[in-house]
Amino acid sequence: MTKAAQARIMQRICQEIRDQLASGTLPPGARVPSTRALAAEWGVSRTTVTAAYGQLIAEGYLEARQGAATRVARGLAPSPPKPKKPPPTLGLHDELSAYGRRLADFVTASERDRERLAVDFRYGDIAGSDFPRLAWRKVVTTALLRRQPRLRYGDPAGSLRLRTALQGYVWRARGLRCEPDQVVIVNGSQQGIDLCARLLLDPGDRAVMEDPGYNLARQVFLAAGADVIPIAVDQEGMQIEGLPSARLAYTTPSHQFPLGSVMSAPRRRDLLTWAERYGAYVIEDDYDGEYRFDVSPIPTLQALEGGERVIYLGTVSKTLSPTLRLGYLIVPAALASLFASAKRLADRHTPGLEQEALAELIESGAYERHVRRMRRRNGQRRAAVLAALHETFGEEVTVVGAEAGLHVVIWLNSVPSAREDAIVACAYQSGLGIYPVNPLYASTTSTGARPPMAGLVMGYASLDDEGIRCGVRSLKQVINNVSPKRPDELRRGART
Amino acid sequence: MTKAAQARIMQRICQEIRDQLASGTLPPGARVPSTRALAAEWGVSRTTVTAAYGQLIAEGYLEARQGAATRVARGLAPSPPKPKKPPPTLGLHDELSAYGRRLADFVTASERDRERLAVDFRYGDIAGSDFPRLAWRKVVTTALLRRQPRLRYGDPAGSLRLRTALQGYVWRARGLRCEPDQVVIVNGSQQGIDLCARLLLDPGDRAVMEDPGYNLARQVFLAAGADVIPIAVDQEGMQIEGLPSARLAYTTPSHQFPLGSVMSAPRRRDLLTWAERYGAYVIEDDYDGEYRFDVSPIPTLQALEGGERVIYLGTVSKTLSPTLRLGYLIVPAALASLFASAKRLADRHTPGLEQEALAELIESGAYERHVRRMRRRNGQRRAAVLAALHETFGEEVTVVGAEAGLHVVIWLNSVPSAREDAIVACAYQSGLGIYPVNPLYASTTSTGARPPMAGLVMGYASLDDEGIRCGVRSLKQVINNVSPKRPDELRRGART
Numbered sequence: 001m002t003k004a005a006q007a008r009i010m011q012r013i014c015q016e017i018r019d020q021l022a023s024g025t026l027p028p029g030a031r032v033p034s035t036r037a038l039a040a041e042w043g044v045s046r047t048t049v050t051a052a053y054g055q056l057i058a059e060g061y062l063e064a065r066q067g068a069a070t071r072v073a074r075g076l077a078p079s080p081p082k083p084k085k086p087p088p089t090l091g092l093h094d095e096l097s098a099y100g101r102r103l104a105d106f107v108t109a110s111e112r113d114r115e116r117l118a119v120d121f122r123y124g125d126i127a128g129s130d131f132p133r134l135a136w137r138k139v140v141t142t143a144l145l146r147r148q149p150r151l152r153y154g155d156p157a158g159s160l161r162l163r164t165a166l167q168g169y170v171w172r173a174r175g176l177r178c179e180p181d182q183v184v185i186v187n188g189s190q191q192g193i194d195l196c197a198r199l200l201l202d203p204g205d206r207a208v209m210e211d212p213g214y215n216l217a218r219q220v221f222l223a224a225g226a227d228v229i230p231i232a233v234d235q236e237g238m239q240i241e242g243l244p245s246a247r248l249a250y251t252t253p254s255h256q257f258p259l260g261s262v263m264s265a266p267r268r269r270d271l272l273t274w275a276e277r278y279g280a281y282v283i284e285d286d287y288d289g290e291y292r293f294d295v296s297p298i299p300t301l302q303a304l305e306g307g308e309r310v311i312y313l314g315t316v317s318k319t320l321s322p323t324l325r326l327g328y329l330i331v332p333a334a335l336a337s338l339f340a341s342a343k344r345l346a347d348r349h350t351p352g353l354e355q356e357a358l359a360e361l362i363e364s365g366a367y368e369r370h371v372r373r374m375r376r377r378n379g380q381r382r383a384a385v386l387a388a389l390h391e392t393f394g395e396e397v398t399v400v401g402a403e404a405g406l407h408v409v410i411w412l413n414s415v416p417s418a419r420e421d422a423i424v425a426c427a428y429q430s431g432l433g434i435y436p437v438n439p440l441y442a443s444t445t446s447t448g449a450r451p452p453m454a455g456l457v458m459g460y461a462s463l464d465d466e467g468i469r470c471g472v473r474s475l476k477q478v479i480n481n482v483s484p485k486r487p488d489e490l491r492r493g494a495r496t
Numbered sequence: 497m498t499k500a501a502q503a504r505i506m507q508r509i510c511q512e513i514r515d516q517l518a519s520g521t522l523p524p525g526a527r528v529p530s531t532r533a534l535a536a537e538w539g540v541s542r543t544t545v546t547a548a549y550g551q552l553i554a555e556g557y558l559e560a561r562q563g564a565a566t567r568v569a570r571g572l573a574p575s576p577p578k579p580k581k582p583p584p585t586l587g588l589h590d591e592l593s594a595y596g597r598r599l600a601d602f603v604t605a606s607e608r609d610r611e612r613l614a615v616d617f618r619y620g621d622i623a624g625s626d627f628p629r630l631a632w633r634k635v636v637t638t639a640l641l642r643r644q645p646r647l648r649y650g651d652p653a654g655s656l657r658l659r660t661a662l663q664g665y666v667w668r669a670r671g672l673r674c675e676p677d678q679v680v681i682v683n684g685s686q687q688g689i690d691l692c693a694r695l696l697l698d699p700g701d702r703a704v705m706e707d708p709g710y711n712l713a714r715q716v717f718l719a720a721g722a723d724v725i726p727i728a729v730d731q732e733g734m735q736i737e738g739l740p741s742a743r744l745a746y747t748t749p750s751h752q753f754p755l756g757s758v759m760s761a762p763r764r765r766d767l768l769t770w771a772e773r774y775g776a777y778v779i780e781d782d783y784d785g786e787y788r789f790d791v792s793p794i795p796t797l798q799a800l801e802g803g804e805r806v807i808y809l810g811t812v813s814k815t816l817s818p819t820l821r822l823g824y825l826i827v828p829a830a831l832a833s834l835f836a837s838a839k840r841l842a843d844r845h846t847p848g849l850e851q852e853a854l855a856e857l858i859e860s861g862a863y864e865r866h867v868r869r870m871r872r873r874n875g876q877r878r879a880a881v882l883a884a885l886h887e888t889f890g891e892e893v894t895v896v897g898a899e900a901g902l903h904v905v906i907w908l909n910s911v912p913s914a915r916e917d918a919i920v921a922c923a924y925q926s927g928l929g930i931y932p933v934n935p936l937y938a939s940t941t942s943t944g945a946r947p948p949m950a951g952l953v954m955g956y957a958s959l960d961d962e963g964i965r966c967g968v969r970s971l972k973q974v975i976n977n978v979s980p981k982r983p984d985e986l987r988r989g990a991r992t
Contacts, residue, residue, distance in 0.1 A: 008700055010551075047553045047560070054550025055506075057543045064546075092830055095743070095775050097720075100695035103837045120646070128644040137640050144633050148624040150616070150958040151817040187683065191843035199596035204504060220841050224593075227504070247591070279591050321647040323848030334588055341599045345716050347687035351847060352819030462646040 009044055013052040021061055021072060031069045032062060098203065102223050112428055119471035120433030123258070123407045123459030124322055130377060130461075131321050132370050135361065143356035154352050156344035157336070158185025158328070162359040166314075166328055169362050173371070174289055176303050176312065178330045184339045185350045187325040189287060189315045193217050195329070195342050196248065196283050196311055197224040206246035210238045212440035212450075214257050214285065217250050230442035237263030240270040245278045252285045254298040258409050258440050258457050260401015262298055272306030281332075285313045288405040290371050293379050298404070308332050316358065318406060318461070319371050326354055378406055384465045385458065388472035398453075406461040409437060415454040415483045423454060427478045432471055434458065434478075454483075505540055509548040517557055517568060526568045528558060594699065598719050608924055615967035616929030619754070619903045619955030620818055626873060626957075627817050628866050631857065639852035650848050652840035653832070654681025654824070658855040662810075662824055665858050669867070670785055672799050672808065674826045680835045681846045683821040685783060685811045689713050691825070691838050692744065692779050692807055693720040702742035706734045708936035708946075710753050710781065713746050726938035733759030736766040741774045750785045750794040754905050754936050754953050756897015758794055768802030777828075781809045784901040786867050789875050794900070804828050812854065814902060814957070815867050822850055874902055880961045881954065884968035894949075902957040905933060911950040911979045919950060923974045928967055930954065930974075950979075 020026040033041075035049040042049070053070055056062045064070045093101055114120055157163065163183040170176040186192045193216070201207060203225025209218060211230030221228045229246065232239050238251050249271065253263035263271075275282050284301045292298065302310040315327035331339050343349065361367040385408060389399055398411040415423070420436035427434045437455030456475075460468060516522040529537075531545040538545070549566055552558040560566045589597060610616055653659065659679040666672040682688045689712070697703060699721025705714060707726030717724045725742065728735050734747050745767065749759035759767075771778050780797045788794065798806040811823035827835050839845065857863040881904060885895055894907040911919070916932035923930045933951030952971075956964060 006556075007551075050560075051547075051550035051553055054543075054547035055503075057547060064543075095696065095777070096834070097694065097696055097698045097701070099698075100834060100838075103695070103841070104834055106837065122648065124649060126647040128646050131647060133640055137637060140636060140640070141633060144629055144636070150624050151622040151627060151819055152618065152958075153620060153818050187843035187847070190841070194842050198593065199599070200591065200593055202593045202595075204507060205593070216841065216844075223841055281591070321848075322649050322844075323647050325843060325845070325847045338592070338596060338600055341602065342596075345599070345686070345712065345719055346690050346842070347683035347821060348818075349821070351683070351821045351850060352817075353850075354847060462648075 006044070006048055009042065010048050010052045010055065013038070013042060013044075013049060014055050017052070017056060018061060026072050028072050029074045030072045032072065034069075098225060099223055102225065106219060106223075112433075114433055116431065117428070117433040118431035119463065119467045119474065121435065121456075121458040121460065121471060122433050122462070123435060123457050124317070125459060125462035126318070126321055127462045127464070130374060132366070135366050135370065136320070136357065139357040139360040139364075139366075140353060142360055143353050146356070154349045154355075155340075156349050157181075157340040158183065158350060159352065159355045159359060162355045162362075163328075165359045165362040169367070170312075170314065170330065172368070174286065174300050174303070174314075176300050176330065178302075179333065181336050182330050182333055184329040184331060184336070184343060185355060186327045186329055186343065187347070187350055188317055188322070188327040189285060189313050190216060190220075190327075191325075191346070192311075192313045192327055192329045193220050193250070193283065193285070195339060195346065196281070197221055197226070199335070199338060199342055200248050200281055201226045202247075205248075206244065207248040207250065208243060208246045209250040210252065210256060211442045212258055212437060213250070213442075214252065214287075215440055217283075217285070218442065221248075221250070228442065233259055233261060235261050236267050237261050238267065238271070240267045240274060243271075243274050246280055247278075248281055248283065249275065250283045250285065251301075252287060253301050254286055254289045255291075255401065255404040257285075257287065258401070258407065258437065260403065260405060260407075260409060262404070263301075268301055268304060269306070272301065272304060272309065275309040276306060280309070282310045283313060284310050287313070287315060288318045289314070290319050291375060291378055291406055292404045293375075293382060293402075302330060311335075319367075319374055324354060326350065326358055378461055381460045381463065381465070381468065382408075384468045385460050385472070388469050392472050392476045407457055407459040410456050410458060411451055412454045412456070412479060412483075415479065417450070417452055417454050419483050420454045420456070422482045423456070423478055426482050427475065430474055430478055432474045432478065434471075434475060502540070502544055505538065506544050506548045506551065509534065509538060509540075509545060510551050513548070513552060514557060522568050524568050525570050527565045528568065530565075594721060595719060598721065602715060602719075608929075610929055612927065613924070613929040614927035615959065615963045615970065617931065617952075617954040617956065617967060618929050618958070619931060619953050620813070621955060621958035622814070622817055623958045623960070626870060628862070631862050631866065632816070632853065635853040635856040635860075635862075636849060638856055639849050642852070650845045650851075651836075652845050653677075653836040654679065654846060655848065655851045655855065658851045658858075659824075661855045661858040665863070666808075666810065666826065669864070670782065670796050670799070670810075672796050672826065674798075675829065677832050678826050678829055680825040680827060680832070680839060681851060682823045682825055682839065683843070683846055684813055684818070684823040685781060685809050686712060686716075686823075687821075687842070688807075688809045688823055688825045689716050689746070689779065689781070691835060691842065692777070693717055693722070695831070695834060695838055696744050696777055697722045701744075702740065703744040703746065704739060704742045705746040706748065706752060707938045708754055708933060709746070709938075710748065710783075711936055713779075713781070714938065717744075717746070724938065729755055729757060731757050732763050733757050734763065734767070736763045736770060739767075739770050742776055743774075744777055744779065745771065746779045746781065747797075748781045748783060749797050750782055751787075751897065751900040753781075753783065754897070754903065754933065756899065756901060756903075756905060758900070759797075764797055764800060765802070768797065768800060768805065771805040772802060776805065778806045779809060780806050783809070783811060784814045785810070786815055787871060787874055787902055788900045789878060789898070798826060807831075815863075815870055820850060822846065822854055874957055877956045877959060877961070877964060878904075880964045881956050881968070884965050888968050888972045903953055903955040906952050906954060907947055908950045908952070908975060908979075911975065913946070913948055913950050915979050916950045916952070918978045919952070919974060922978050923971065926970055926974055928970045928974065930967075930971060 035046045038049045039046045057064055061073055062070050063073045163180040166183050167180050197220045201224045205226050207221045207226040208229045208231050210233050218228055233256055237256050302312040312330040396413055400409050402408045420438050424434055424436050435457045441450055531542045534545045535542045553560055558566050559569045659676040662679050663676050693716045697720045701722050703717045703722045704725045704727050706729050714724055729752050733749055733752050798808040808826040892909055896905050898904045916934050920930055920932050931953045937946055
C-alpha cells in the first residue's frame with residue numbers, strides 16, 4: 001500500500017471514530033477497541049491504527065495515559081439528544097470540498113443597493129462617460145467583420161497578436177521586458193491571482209501579503225487553504241525585514257492598496273532576495289500602474305535584477321472598464337506553459353473578440369492616447385478631491401496615497417476607528433457611498449499598525465467635479481452628526 | 497490552541513523530521529528525541545508530538561516496538577550520497593502546488609498546425625459563415641451605446657437580465673424549469689465543470705464519468721486530485737448498474753460524447769436514485785442539446801423527479817461560437833450562492849458586454865431563430881456526411897451517434913484500432929484533419945468495452961457539402977494506403 005493510501009485509510013478510521021463519538025456509540029470515558037482488533041477489522045497494519053489514535057488524541061477526542069488503555073476523552077461534551085437516524089442525505093456542508101466549505105464559511109457582508117446613492121466614492125468604479133465607446137465599437141466591429149473560415153477554440157495563453165501588442169505596451173509604459181510567450185491573457189486580475197494560488201499554494205502553505213490589503217486576494221489565498229500572514233505596511237510599503245518563509249508574497253509595490261505608499265528600493269531588493277532564498281514567488285499586482293501624478297514613473301519589481309521570481313499582473317479595469325474582464329499575467333518563462341495549461345482547464349481561453357479588439361486598440365496607438373487622456377482626467381478629479389477635502393476639513397483629516405492611483409485614504413484625526421461603521425451607515429442614509437478602511441485589514445486586532453482613527457477609502461474615478469465637492473461636503477455633515485467633536489474620545493476609542 | 501492549529505503544528509513537526517531523515521541528520525536506526533524533549537522544543541503538548549510520531553510510523557519513516565524507544569526505520573534506503581549543501585532554489589516541480597504538479601505531469605500532445613489542412617473534421621469547430629455577424633454586431637452595439645453613468649463590477653452570478661432570458665430559453669428549448677437565482681453565467685462549459693470540481697471534489701474523492709468521454713472534463717477531475725472512475729457506455733448511455741459510490745458523476749445524457757447514445761429512461765432514474773443515495777451530484781453536460789435530427793426532443797435529467805441533485809450545463813459554443821466563452825450552469829437552489837462566491841473569486845464575473853448582447857439576442861427572438869437555422873444547416877451537413885460515408889465506404893464502416901449533435905463516430909470494421917494513429921498521421925500529410933477515438937478513453941486497457949476496430953470522430957459543423965465529400969473520399973484513400981485489406985488482420989490487431 002502506498003503511503004498516500006495509508007494516510008487516507010488513517011483519515012477514514014479517524015472519521016469513523018469521530019462519527020461514533022458524535023452519535024454516542026462511544027460514550028465519554030469508554031475504552032476504544034484495541035489497535036489489534038481495529039487493524040483486523042479494517043485490514044490494515046496496527047501502525048496505521050496507532051497513527052489514527054495518535055491523531056485523535058492530538059485533536060482531544062481520545063485520552064491515553066502511560067500503561068493504560070486509550071479512552072474517549074471524559075471532557076467531551078455529552079452528545080446532543082439523539083434524533084432518529086439522520087436522513088441518508090448529508091448536510092450541504094458535508095457535500096462540499098474543503099475549498100467549498102472554506103468559501104461557505106466566509107461571511108460576505110451583503111451589498112447595499114447602490115443605485116439610490118447620489119454620490120458614490122466606491123473604489124473600482126469608472127465613469128461611464130470615460131469609456132471610449134466609439135473607439136471600442138470600431139475595434140470590436142473590425143474584429144467581428146474579419147472573415148474567419150472557422151471559429152475554433154483559441155490559444156489558452158491568449159491570442160499571439162494581443163500578447164505581442166502587450167509586450168510592446170508594458171515595455172513602453174512600465175519599462176518591463178518580456179517575451180510574448182511569458183504573457184498569459186486572463187479575465188481580469190482576479191483570475192490572475194486565482195491561477196497563481198492554484199498553481200503555487202497547497203492547503204497549509206504560507207502566503208504573505210500586505211495588511212491592510214486587497215481583500216479579494218486575501219480571500220483567494222484563504223479559500224486555497226493557505227495560512228495567510230498579514231505583513232504591516234508603512235511609508236516604504238510592505239515591511240520586508242523579518243518576513244517569514246512562505247511560498248508566495250502578494251504585493252502592490254507601485255501604489256500600495258489601499259494606503260498608497262510606494263515600496264522603497266531597498267525593500268524591493270530585499271523582497272526579491274527573500275523570494276530567491278525561499279524559492280517563493282512574488283505576485284506584483286500593478287492594478288493602477290498607469291496613474292501617477294506627482295511622482296516619477298515607478299519601475300516594476302519584475303524589471304529589477306532578481307525579477308525572474310516575480311509574476312506581474314496588469315489589467316485594463318482601471319483604464320477601460322472593469323466589466324470587460326481583461327487582464328494579463330507576465331510569468332517567469334519556466335512557468336509559462338503551466339499557466340497556459342491551468343487557464344485551459346479553467347475556461348479554455350479569454351473571449352476572442354475582446355482580445356482582438358484590445359490588440360487592435362493597442363496597435364493603432366488609440367489605447368495609449370486614451371490612457372493619457374484618462375490620466376489627465378483623473379488628475380483633475382484628484383485635484384478636486386484634495387481641494388474639497390482641504391477646504392472642508394482643513395486639519396481634521398490626513399490624506400494619504402494621493403500621489404498615484406484612483407483613490408485616496410483619509411484618516412479622520414479626531415474620530416476613533418470604532419465610529420467607521422456608524423459613519424458609513426449614516427452616509428448611506430444620506431445618499432452618500434463611502435467605504436471604511438477596517439475591512440481591508442486582515443483582522444482588526446492582528447497588527448499594532450492600525451491607526452486608532454477612523455479611515456475611509458475614497459475612489460474618485462467615477463465622479464465629476466461637482467459630485468466630488470457635493471460628496472465631500474455631505475461627508476462632513478455626516479461626520480459631524482455621527483461624531484460631534486469631543487477631543488477626549490479618540491483616546492477612549494483607541495482603547496476599545 | 498484550536499484543533500486546526502494543533503494539526504498544522506503536527507504536520508510541521510512531521511515535515512521537520514522527514515527533512516532530517518532526508519538530509520541524514522537522523523540516520524536509519526537512530527533513536528528519535530523523546531516526546532517530552534520535542535514537545536518542549538516546539539512549545540506544544542506531548543500528545544501533539546505523539547500524534548506526529550504516529551503519523552510518521554504509519555508512513556513507514558519511524559518504527560516503534562512495544563516497550564522500546566521509537567527509532568528511524570532501519571529499512572529506510574540509505575540517504576543518497578550527499579552533495580554539497582543543495583542550492584537554495586528548489587526544482588520547479590517542488591515549487592508547485594499539488595494541483596500544479598498534477599497539471600505539469602499531464603502529457604499534452606502538441607497540437608498539429610491545422611492551418612494547412614484542406615478539410616478538417618475537428619470536433620468543436622463551427623463554420624465562420626454560420627456566425628450571425630450582423631445580428632451580433634447589432635446587439636453588441638446596442639449594449640455598447642447604452643448610457644451607463646458608471647462602469648462597475650457586475651453580479652458574480654451574471655446579469656439578472658441574461659439569467660432571466662435564459663430561464664425562459666431553457667424552458668422553451670429544453671423543458672427545464674428553474675429560477676433566475678439558480679442560473680450562474682460562466683465562461684463556457686469548461687469553467688462550469690471546473691467550478692463544480694472545485695466546490696465538490698477533494699483530492700482522493702471519487703468521481704465517475706463516461707468512458708469514452710470528454711477529456712477536458714476528465715483532466716479537470718484528475719487535476720483536482722480526484723480518483724476518476726471510468727464507466728462504460730453502451731446503446732443506453734452510461735451503465736448505471738453497480739455504479740460505485742462517488743461525490744460526483746459527469747454525464748452527457750442527451751448525446752453521449754463521443755459515441756452519441758441517449759441515456760435511457762430507466763438509467764436516468766437509476767442515476768438520480770444513486771445520487772440521492774450517496775449524496776452525490778450529477779453534472780449534466782448538455783453540450784449540443786440544441787441539435788436533434790431523427791429523434792424527438794430528449795428531456796433533461798434536471799427536469800426529472802430527483803433532478804435537484806443535478807447541475808445542468810448549457811453553452812452557446814455550438815450555436816454561436818466557441819470563442820465567445822459563454823455558458824451557464826443551472827444549479828440546485830441550495831448551492832446557488834456558493835457557486836456565485838466561487839465565480840467571484842475565480843474572475844469576478846463573465847464579461848458584461850457579451851452578457852447584455854446575448855440577453856438582447858434571446859429576448860428579441862433572434863437567438864432561437866438562429867438556432868433553428870443552424871439546426872437546418874447542420875441537418876444538411878449531417879445528411880451529406882452520412883451519404884458520403886455510405887457511398888464511399890458502404891459496409892466497411894459503422895456510423896454511430898448520428899441522431900443528434902454535430903459529429904459522428906465511425907468504426908472502420910476491418911481496421912484494427914492499433915492503426916488509428918497511423919491513419920491520423922497519414923491523413924494529416926494529405927491535408928485532412930481527422931481525430932481518433934482512442935484518446936477519449938480513460939485508458940486503452942481500462943475497459944473491455946473498447947471495440948477492436950479503429951474509430952474516428954468526425955465533426956462536421958465547420959464544413960460545406962463539397963468539403964465533406966472531398967474529406968470522406970480523401971479519408972478512404974488514406975485508409976487504403978495505411979491499411980490494405982487483409983481480413984485476418986483485425987483479429988491479430990485486436991489481440992495486441
